[in-house]
Amino acid sequence: MLVNRKLILAHFWFAFAVFGVALTLGAWQMFIRSPIGTWLSNPELYYRSLTAHGTVMGYVFPTLVAMGFGYAISESALEQRLVGVRWAWTGFWLIVLGSIMAVIPIALGRASVLYTFYPPLIGNLFYYLGVVLVVVGSWIWVALMAINLRVWRKAHPDAPVPLAMFANVAGSYLWAWTAVGAALELLLQIIPVAAGLKNTIDAGLARIFFSWTLHAIVYFWLMPTYIAYYTIVPRAIGGRVYSDSMARISFILFLVVAMPIGMHHTFADPQVGAGFKFIHSAFTALVALPTLLTVFTICASVEIAARLRGGRGLFGWIRALPWDNPMMLALAFSFVMLGFGGAGGLINMSYQLDASIHNTQWITGHFHLIFGGAIVIMYFAIAYDLWPHLTGRELVDVRLIRTQLWLWFIGMIVTTFPWHWVGILGMPRRMAYFDFGDPAIAPQALSVTFSVIGGFILLTSGIMFIVILARGMRAPQVDAGPYRFALAVHQPTTVPVALNTHALWVALMIALTLTNYGYPILNLALGGGTSVPAVYVGAQ
């Protein structure tokens, strides 16, 4: 029962529009710093572009997708009209306003601080206020998800919460709490300096606050993708979810262990004690667990679909899968990219191995493979799957959809594999210019050139995606029927309260944040003497 379709479409359209712009900037960045680009003689323009690209791709785009998808889940999984529609629109408009407010100073070259803020570098106040508005808008969504679930529970006491909604609310709580880190950094540290009330800043403390956000935000980006794995793919390919409980446990584990591990982003930072780095590193290893559970459960669910279609043999069933179904393709591509990206992630999370790739292009290669690849390809799949239900029109050209997914997959591999490689060779990230004429790095020119080609393949695929959706707004009308989620092999009739509510897991998440972040933050915040003068962008 999708009632508020306009609301959901607005989220998706704004998300994909800004995605299209940021994707173009990304491809341009790749090109302009490559050996085939003609250098533009002004690194400042590169950093403007990079700030816009990172801010949109990191904060605006995935947040809007999670929100739009979340509203769709709430209405269709709970079969209940959205409560608080007016608030939902307010949240949406706050994000639109925040995005515009942030992008204007970036475009004027007043906030080229990159999306990680990089204090003591300080940009224009309105950039940060824009980001704050985006976060506030998304918090409205968090509240609405919780309220809608509560309303439903009142009407259905003791009934199992549908898996999609259970996971969706878990994702929203994760986001609510993890965004607090960056919010503290902005409100307590950066904004007072940007507003001219203070002119020194504790960059080390700011980095710790940011790491609070930086890891779990990744899992917030990932949530819609995992929800799609469990609740859309099996239905779309004619199978069933292998285990409903396993799915719930995975989402619960994300809630508990995605949060207190962010200091794996500060391994090279002197202001954090080695003992805390070790704890964060060990907990990071744990976060592989829900992903392994998911890979197992989804493979099993897919096998069920294949066997229902007459697949036999130990591996013979793979051939029986509906490979011409875009959802099947997207899942397979996503898993391949998740596999490679996950393997790379094992290197990043190891205290010692990380030293060899820290701040190199390996990192950017890594997160583009996981985020731009494994995660975003499922955003595409979600949009394709929901579109007929939102527009009441059919997406006719399935071949074009398949081509688009293939291109995204190929483009991502061609872009990121050489990207990782030059990182291992030591190419630093976030540099606007490389002199490939220098014999020391001339051999990397070829790899970088491949990445550029991959980047343009991605751009082509991204444009196709937007064209397909736009054409879908004008296709012949159909009745897509109610939007449904996959059923489990054993569809639960009762679920233990621990697996049906979030309270325990949210409590553990907060408790672990206190144990793993409490001392390092207090130490710097109360210790004093660790602030440095701010460096204002574009000011003497």
Add this chain to the structure above:
Amino acid sequence: MSTRDLFTFGNRHFRIGVGIVLGMLIVTAIAGFVVLPFAQPWVQFANVWDAICSAAGVPQRAASVTAPEQTKRLSEVVLTSHTLARPNQEAIGRGATLAQRCAICHGPTGVSRADSPNLAGQYAAVIYKELHDFRSGARSNAVMSPFAVNLTEEEIADISNYYAYLPRLPAYHPTPQLPKPNIVIYGAPMRGIAPCGACHGSLDNKTGSPWLEGQSEAYLKAQLQALASGERRNDISQQMRNIARAMTPQEVEAAAAYYASQPPDVVKAVD
């Protein structure tokens, strides 16, 4: 069952969930705070508490190591982007009187006819820092040092404010504007040189870095050479010495010639 019953040890999920998390935390904490610190043979800890504090990052006073004796004075000036940011008219007036003695070399309008630097419109923080350094001996020059030794803190601030207030005028010997050389806009990343323009204008400006447009070519070259040889050493944290040492003589020529050929009014575009 309600959520209230969930938070009791009677609930199996509560016991398992809290138990595993607590167990993990204790095991990793023992490993990270006790076992691993002692596994480093090159560090000595007095006791377990000492090891824990070290692993937690508790700030510790370094053992009484005396800093190596500095043979030459280094700059002690601390600049922020707010140093002398809001001058008042009186300070500028006092500065104008004091600056009369500077005019012989730096010109009555702050534009030099000799190869001394042009000061008209230079950032106040820059002049402030150099005068301090001349006064303390961190920078020395046969002509400048005697002028600076007797200046008070207030006089230095006033002079700096006065020159910063003067309009930027074209240099006396304008040459045709040269195109930006590589060193100014790209730097030389492979040798760890950031673009000159990232701090000194043309791309961006950073606190404490002078703008260089229209300065004397001979002066700029001499400074780069002095920084490279270590004869001049008042740059904070060796920011400029590290760069100047890595520059080739051709790059020094190119940077000096480029900046000398620029009209100073282009500086405004970036402040």
